[in-house]
Amino acid sequence: MTTSLASLGWDERFQDSFRRFRRPGNCAGRVTRVDRGVCTVLTAAGTVRASLAGRMLSAVAKDPLAMPSVGDWVVVRTWEADRRTIEAVLPRRSALVRHTAGKAAEGQAIAANADAVAVVESLDPDPDSGRIERLAALAHASGAEPLLVLTKADMVPDVDLLAADLGEAMPGCPVITVSSVTGQGMERLAGYLGDGRTLALVGASGAGKSTLVNALAGVEAMATRGLRADGRGRHTTSHRALIALPQGGSIIDTPGLRVVGLFDRRPGDAASPTDGLARAFEDLEELATECRFRDCRHDTEPGCAILAAVADGLVTTRRVDNWRKLQREQAFARSRADARARAVDRDRKRKLAAAERARLRKL
Known part of the structure; x- marks a missing residue:
């Protein structure tokens, strides 16, 4: 059964991204399901199953967000014996990203585009x-x-x-x-x-x-x-x-x-760099700009616009408490991500220094 890629959302933006991958054996498709690294993909020729190519496995090892997600547009290559691999994920227009469970400060895309x-x-x-x-x-x-x-x-x-x-x-x-x-x-x-x-x-x-x-x-x-x-x-x-x-x-x-x-993405990350928490609580963010002190914690400070709004019944205490809770959670996630980035950078510098020492020993 053939599939219309346009009906699935294929447009000029994805077409432009696919141009550099256009070669015999390659085609574009949209991921409909992911099972332990094997993706079900809808292509113009129908539904196929494809595993991750070596370059994709390497990318995912460095950044879990590179893992194909449901909704992603991907490049599928067909090999001999009808074997297929996913060679690349085309740039996402949007992505639902949550923080992964466990100690690693990593994000997981649960849906794309x-x-x-x-x-x-x-x-x-x-x-x-x-x-x-x-x-x-x-x-x-x-x-x-x-x-x-x-x-x-x-x-x-x-x-x-x-x-x-x-x-x-x-x-x-x-x-x-x-x-x-x-x-x-x-x-x-x-x-x-x-x-x-x-x-x-x-x-x-x-x-x-x-x-x-x-x-x-x-x-x-x-x-x-x-x-x-x-x-x-x-x-x-x-x-x-x-x-x-x-x-x-x-x-x-x-x-x-x-x-x-909540996963804190920096500007320039995949999909949108939007601060979702700030947008979800845009009413409180705007009120916060009217507080007397720029570093107001909205607790007991005088001149707090948010506390005044609560007293006037304009916002609920529950909403303010949840906003502050999610802010703390996001700040913690950001600190973990920063610590992980510093650790990766230190490891990179150690490897470079070791390589340079080895080079000098050979002189």
């Missing part, structure tokens, strides 16, 4: 504004357009009032309430799709992401399961996947995120 990122939160049971804010920072930092999608609208009373309250966790972003049962909001959400456009979904387990994918695709593209007896979500989606839609465009579904560590 989305035009919009939907933070999906279930209205039943117990929606969490703090979780929405954390995922909003991730979405803002991606470089794609963020929006809030509230699922299971048919299961709660006063849905508009609840949506307005949760929408304060993502000020300035579209808020869409949807129900896969009644169809409420699905047409509006479908407006973020279309030929060549990609919508990525992020959220906790049980938020209804896979159900949304199936409703938008018109087929059961992703398996779904009910909530646990305690109302908590089940991990149904075990892998990230890009689903091409019959009407054009695509959706990226991601597993439920239990931990979303």
Whole structure:
């Protein structure tokens, strides 16, 4: 089965990036799934499986963000015996990046080249504004357009009032309430799709992401399961996947995120250098510029504009506390990344010095 690359988002920008790789045996494709370093890729000729070329393995060893992710446009080379390798990842237009678990100060791309990122939160049971804010920072930092999608609208009373309250966790972003049962909001959400456009979904387990994918695709593209007896979500989606839609465009579904560590990217890093945390809390960032002291910690300082806004009921204490918590987390991640960069630089200098000593000994 042939695939229209344009319907998947292939455009002049990616075409220009691919020119230097254009040679017999090479073709472009979009990654739909990654399994232990082997990628499923949609190409103009159909779906293929490709492992990482040596140069890609070397790049990933130096920087995990170089690892192909779902949504990436890649260069696929076909060898003898119908063996295929991924030779390069084309520059990303956007990337959802989170901090990896463990001690290493590294980032992990969980989705790439989305035009919009939907933070999906279930209205039943117990929606969490703090979780929405954390995922909003991730979405803002991606470089794609963020929006809030509230699922299971048919299961709660006063849905508009609840949506307005949760929408304060993502000020300035579209808020869409949807129900896969009644169809409420699905047409509006479908407006973020279309030929060549990609919508990525992020959220906790049980938020209804896979159900949304199936409703938008018109087929059961992703398996779904009910909530646990305690109302908590089940991990149904075990892998990230890009689903091409019959009407054009695509959706990226991601597993439920239990931990979303903010990864601090420097300007010039892959995709967007946007400070997602600052954009997610833009209202508080603007208020902070009105504080009397430039180094105000928004705790007990006199003339603090944020404390005044809390006292006046313009912002909640919960939102301010979560902002400060995420700032501390980001600062810690930045310090770890800086320490790792210094360690890499020291190691490089030691190797250069050792090489120079060896050269002098031979003279």
